[in-house]
Amino acid sequence: MKNYQKRIGAKAQWDVATESGEIVCAVMAPTRQGKHFSHAARALLSRHWFTPRVMYSDTWPNQLEFWNQVSDGTVEG
Numbered sequence: 001m002k003n004y005q006k007r008i009g010a011k012a013q014w015d016v017a018t019e020s021g022e023i024v025c026a027v028m029a030p031t032r033q034g035k036h037f038s039h040a041a042r043a044l045l046s047r048h049w050f051t052p053r054v055m056y057s058d059t060w061p062n063q064l065e066f067w068n069q070v071s072d073g074t075v076e077g
Contacts (some may be wrong), residue, residue, distance in 0.1 A: 011037070016044060016052075024050070034066040041070050 010028035014037040017023055025044050029036035044050055054077045055067055067075055 014040070034063050034070075038066070040069065044070055 006063050008028060009030055012029045012032040014029060015023055015026040023042055027037040027040045055077050
């Protein structure tokens with residue numbers, strides 16, 4: 001994110017990794033609010049091959065309601 005934040009005005013990054021450490025999705029956003037990356041989260045969760053069991057965040061349980069709504073309550077924090 002350090003390489004892009006000034007150029008595009010990003011203040012936060014949301015990314016998703018697999019068990020093997022591969023990055024599946026990365027989003028640069030102006031804030032940490034769910035509304036700025038919810039489209040990417042919903043698109044990723046709609047993939048039939050993507051079935052997450054756990055969501056990790058350094059601010060958990062912030063946005064717990066958002067994640068329960070997006071994942072139909074199937075993702076554990």
